[in-house]
Amino acid sequence: xxxxxxxxxxxxxxxxxxxxxxxxxxxxxxxxxxxxxxxxxxxxxxxxxxxxxxxxxxxxxxxxxxxxxxxxxxxxxxxxxxxxxxxxxxxxxxxxxxxxxxxxxxxxxxxxxxxxxxxxxxxxxxxxxxxxxxxxxxxxxxxxxxxxxxxxxxxxxxxxxxxxxxxxxxxxxxxxxxxxxxxxxxxxxxxxxxxxxxxxxxxxxxxxxxxxxxxxxxxxxxxxxxxxxxxxxxxxxxxxxxxxxxxxxxxxxxxxxxxxxxxxxxxxxxxxxxxxxxxxxxxxxxxxxxxxxxxxxxxxxxxxxxxxxxxxxxxxxxxxxxxxxxxxxxxxxxxxxxxxxxxxxxxxxxxxxxxxxxxxxxxxxxxxxxxxxxxxxxxxxxxxxxxxxxxxxxxxxxxxxxxxxxxxxxxxxxxxxxxxxxxxxxxxxxxxxxxxxxxxxxxxxxxxxxxxxxxxxxxxxxxxxxxxxxxxxxxxxxxxxxxxxxxxxxxxxxxxxxxxxxxxxxxxxxxxxxxxxxxxxxxxxxxxxxxxxxxxxxxxxxxxxxxxxxxxxxxxxxxxxxxxxxxxxxxxxxxxxxxxxxxxxxxxxxxxxxxxxxxxxxxxxxxxxxxxxxxxxxxxxxxxxxxxxxxxxxxxxxxxxxxxxxxxxxxxxxxxxxxxxxxxxxx
Amino acid sequence: xxxxxxxxxxxxxxxxxxxxxxxxxxxxxxxxxxxxxxxxxxxxxxxxxxxxxxxxxxxxxxxxxxxxxxxxxxxxxxxxxxxxxxxxxxxxxxxxxxxxxxxxxxxxxxxxxxxxxxxxxxxxxxxxxxxxxxxxxxxxxxxxxxxxxxxxxxxxxxxxxxxxxxxxxxxxxxxxxxxxxxxxxxxxxxxxxxxxxxxxxxxxxxxxxxxxxxxxxxxxxxxxxxxxxxxxxxxxxxxxxxxxxxxxxxxxxxxxxxxxxxx
Numbered sequence: 001x002x003x004x005x006x007x008x009x010x011x012x013x014x015x016x017x018x019x020x021x022x023x024x025x026x027x028x029x030x031x032x033x034x035x036x037x038x039x040x041x042x043x044x045x046x047x048x049x050x051x052x053x054x055x056x057x058x059x060x061x062x063x064x065x066x067x068x069x070x071x072x073x074x075x076x077x078x079x080x081x082x083x084x085x086x087x088x089x090x091x092x093x094x095x096x097x098x099x100x101x102x103x104x105x106x107x108x109x110x111x112x113x114x115x116x117x118x119x120x121x122x123x124x125x126x127x128x129x130x131x132x133x134x135x136x137x138x139x140x141x142x143x144x145x146x147x148x149x150x151x152x153x154x155x156x157x158x159x160x161x162x163x164x165x166x167x168x169x170x171x172x173x174x175x176x177x178x179x180x181x182x183x184x185x186x187x188x189x190x191x192x193x194x195x196x197x198x199x200x201x202x203x204x205x206x207x208x209x210x211x212x213x214x215x216x217x218x219x220x221x222x223x224x225x226x227x228x229x230x231x232x233x234x235x236x237x238x239x240x241x242x243x244x245x246x247x248x249x250x251x252x253x254x255x256x257x258x259x260x261x262x263x264x265x266x267x268x269x270x271x272x273x274x275x276x277x278x279x280x281x282x283x284x285x286x287x288x289x290x291x292x293x294x295x296x297x298x299x300x301x302x303x304x305x306x307x308x309x310x311x312x313x314x315x316x317x318x319x320x321x322x323x324x325x326x327x328x329x330x331x332x333x334x335x336x337x338x339x340x341x342x343x344x345x346x347x348x349x350x351x352x353x354x355x356x357x358x359x360x361x362x363x364x365x366x367x368x369x370x371x372x373x374x375x376x377x378x379x380x381x382x383x384x385x386x387x388x389x390x391x392x393x394x395x396x397x398x399x400x401x402x403x404x405x406x407x408x409x410x411x412x413x414x415x416x417x418x419x420x421x422x423x424x425x426x427x428x429x430x431x432x433x434x435x436x437x438x439x440x441x442x443x444x445x446x447x448x449x450x451x452x453x454x455x456x457x458x459x460x461x462x463x464x465x466x467x468x469x470x471x472x473x474x475x476x477x478x479x480x481x482x483x484x485x486x487x488x489x490x491x492x493x494x495x496x497x498x499x500x501x502x503x504x505x506x507x508x509x510x511x512x513x514x515x516x517x518x519x520x521x522x523x524x525x526x527x528x529x530x531x532x533x534x535x536x537x538x539x540x541x542x543x544x545x546x547x548x549x550x551x552x553x554x555x556x557x558x559x560x561x562x563x564x565x566x567x568x569x570x571x572x573x574x575x576x577x578x579x580x581x582x583x584x585x586x587x588x589x590x591x592x593x594x595x596x597x598x599x600x601x602x603x604x605x606x607x608x609x610x611x612x613x614x615x616x617x618x619x620x621x622x623x624x625x626x627x628x629x630x631x632x633x634x635x636x637x638x639x640x641x642x643x644x645x646x647x648x649x650x651x652x653x654x655x656x657x658x659x660x661x662x663x664x665x666x667x
Numbered sequence: 668x669x670x671x672x673x674x675x676x677x678x679x680x681x682x683x684x685x686x687x688x689x690x691x692x693x694x695x696x697x698x699x700x701x702x703x704x705x706x707x708x709x710x711x712x713x714x715x716x717x718x719x720x721x722x723x724x725x726x727x728x729x730x731x732x733x734x735x736x737x738x739x740x741x742x743x744x745x746x747x748x749x750x751x752x753x754x755x756x757x758x759x760x761x762x763x764x765x766x767x768x769x770x771x772x773x774x775x776x777x778x779x780x781x782x783x784x785x786x787x788x789x790x791x792x793x794x795x796x797x798x799x800x801x802x803x804x805x806x807x808x809x810x811x812x813x814x815x816x817x818x819x820x821x822x823x824x825x826x827x828x829x830x831x832x833x834x835x836x837x838x839x840x841x842x843x844x845x846x847x848x849x850x851x852x853x854x855x856x857x858x859x860x861x862x863x864x865x866x867x868x869x870x871x872x873x874x875x876x877x878x879x880x881x882x883x884x885x886x887x888x889x890x891x892x893x894x895x896x897x898x899x900x901x902x903x904x905x906x907x908x909x910x911x912x913x914x915x916x917x918x919x920x921x922x923x924x925x926x927x928x929x930x
Contacts, residue, residue, distance in 0.1 A: 240830045240884040277886025399886075651864060651892065652813035657769075661762040662869065662896040 040121020045129045052159030058126030065119035072115040090116035139520035163188045163569035173571040182230030185570040192564030199568040205495040212472035214500025219555040229274035248437040249400040254445045256406035264402040276399040289391025301423040305416040345375035395428045407448035418449040442470040496561035501552040509544035681778035684727035684745035751904040755823040758902035771811040786848035817864035824874035833881035865892040
């Protein structure tokens with residue numbers, strides 16, 4: 001009985017073995033018969049493995065071969081072949097190929113069968129490659145259970161290498177596509193996103209809130225510069241076509257120090273190449289006027305800039321606010337400068353200013369004792385703030401503003417500056433003198449200075465004003481003060497989240513959700529042999545793999561959007577060299593006009609040889625709708641500007657000769 | 668051959684070809700007089716004249732005429748699609764030359780044909796050449812005009828390009844530092860003054876809004892160097908009959924400097 005059972009087992013094994021041999025032989029015969037397709041398919045699948053391509057790439061290549069097939073068939077039909085023979089042309093080509101092979105004419109054989117074999121081979125290679133990926137992803141393929149993980153790691157290396165090669169080719173990665181989408185770089189891998197060779201961000205997403213997280217030295221600045229340049233170039237294109245408002249980029253760098261200034265210099269060069277007529281660096285080279293704010297807003301901004309406590313100190317805050325209100329809303333008009341404002345913080349001045357105003361005069365004796373204290377506090381604050389907010393100047397003077405706050409060295413000053421800048425921008429966005437602008441506010445490490453203005457408040461406020469906010473931080477913790485705020489910021493980033501290498505990506509990765517995967521267990525036959533038998537079950541795995549994020553190399557980023565992720569090799573923007581103009585303190589008065597003229601002049605000067613000529617900036621604003629030179633001479637006070645090249649000069653007015661030749665121009 | 672013949676032949680050669688009414692105005696004679704002059708040129712084998720499109724007949728130089736002038740141009744008749752543009756450019760040149768400042772300052776016109784010939788094969792296919800340059804010489808003890816020493820690029824715009832393309836052309840012209848035909852490394856050299864102090868756009872009514880809009884996209888430094896004017900009367904192909912602006916006598920002009928003659 002036992003012998004019979006053993007015999008049956010042996011017979012079954014022999015039959016199975018014979019069946020496998022038969023299947024293998026049949027498959028080998030099929031592959032041999034379809035040798036051209038086998039060769040092309042094998043080559044295509046190997047290439048896809050080596051380059052880390054998705055199968056779709058091979059399908060697409062096969063589809064691109066269809067015109068060749070159509071042309072081949074059309075040529076046969078045009079040569080007088082009857083339709084049945086045209087339809088059966090691949091078969092006849094295959095027969096002819098074997099005849100040529102037998103005759104030793106291998107090249108002719110390849111040419112004969114090529115039109116049919118190449119698309120079929122690509123298709124077969126794609127299917128084989130897709131099956132290989134699927135079997136390893138589900139854990140059913142590979143010799144060992146660890147094979148899928150090893151396969152994934154290897155594929156990541158191949159994909160990253162291909163992406164690096166793609167961006168290394170000169171001119172291969174434009175800043176914008178023909179449809180205006182911004183190209184961030186080459187795609188390494190895409191999950192639940194379209195797998196395109198280039199990682200593309202539609203312009204509207206840059207006009208929405210975005211979050212960027214990455215530690216120092218991971219390529220965060222490179223990524224940001226690319227996004228900023230794309231925003232400006234596309235915005236200027238749309239504006240030129242009459243399809244949008246002129247773009248304005250405001251970067252608030254809250255780190256400060258020499259590093260920020262190096263980045264500012266790089267940003268200026270990159271943005272200039274992107275079309276920005278002028279990039280102002282605040283407060284080193286350009287200034288803004290806090291005093292341009294309307295009186296009510298100016299009062300609340302000034303009060304918020306002063307640190308004050310709670311409890312008993314609330315009384316003092318009320319007094320301070322009242323004194324500031326009296327100084328700002330004095331009958332002669334709001335103050336025009338810091339000196340003007342400080343001059344008003346005097347009981348005598350206020351009494352004289354409000355003489356005859358019954359209601360306000362009654363308040364003055366009560367506040368008189370506090371006025372000198374208030375003046376002292378504001379004198380100290382405004383002295384520490386420097387001239388950066390004392391004007392003249394406004395956001396309309398340039399296409400891009402790079403604002404440097406000393407958030408590391410002087411945190412209280414930086415907090416006050418941040419508050420003032422946001423208020424100024426909010427006012428400019430709603431009631432600015434230049435009309436509406438497409439504004440992108442990019443804040444880096446804003447949490448360092450957000451004690452007086454929580455970042456979620458900035459977010460909400462910006463949303464209501466139509467501004468896009470781009471928040472960047474070195475870590476999840478740096479995004480905001482507490483987890484509530486962090487989640488609020490991250491979960492409302494409807495333009496997507498960029499993750500570069502960071503040690504704690506899990507909270508953001510969790511926002512991308514999970515995806516369904518099939519997991520297969522394998523039966524262990526004998527160490528180290530695993531059977532191809534087991535159980536498969538569906539489960540969930542995170543869309544964003546935290547391990548990949550922790551291991552991202554410099555210049556690699558993960559773009560998370562709508563439950564999908566695209567891993568990107570960011571292409572660095574290279575701009576022409578330019579020196580950072582010497583910091584000469586905040587520009588003031590006509591100096592700002594000249595300064596902005598110089599910045600704008602550099603745009604042409606560094607390219608064309610520095611005939612740095614700025615138009616009448618005071619009248620039109622740099623980069624704005626300049627009326628041209630028809631109305632008079634093009635003016636630049638070149639001699640007053642340090643660093644302007646010696647051949648910079650004033651262009652004379654040529655209107656007389658043009659009027660004589662072509663008739664007077666409408667003004 | 669009289670001086671008027673020489674200047675007329677050079678003028679005709681530089682402009683690719685001119686219509687009889689414009690040639691007559693430039694030579695300071697009547698159309699009948701110009702026709703007689705051209706008949707003499709044809710007799711000598713220097714020029715051809717035929718009616719190519721609306722308006723007066725067109726005159727252009729033959730191989731013999733170009734050789735007599737020492738100009739290395741290809742002897743071809745004006746291309747039909749370019750007739751309107753050629754007439755407009757000629758009208759712009761004549762309008763500028765008719766001003767008092769032009770002869771007083773010794774200014775001279777450098778035509779697109781001359782620029783192209785000088786550049787030879789070194790002009791990339793996509794590079795844009797202006798329709799002409801006006802050079803205002805300096806160095807004299809008392810310059811007649813305040814803009815002496817400048818070189819202007821001239822663009823005659825009849826049809827609407829896209830704003831982007833127009834702005835790109837403006838930028839290309841205004842940021843160029845090297846002469847046309849110079850080595851590629853000298854086309855734009857940082858630290859060198861730009862070749863063209865300004866660019867003069869003379870536009871039709873259709874093209875003018877696009878040019879104005881493109882100028883606003885440039886930014887202040889470049890936009891301030893773009894002058895925009897309307898085409899003079901008689902610049903249109905169909906409206907050429909008798910509408911050409913009178914020009915001063917040819918004695919006020921002369922051939923371009925000898926150094927400019929060859930590529």
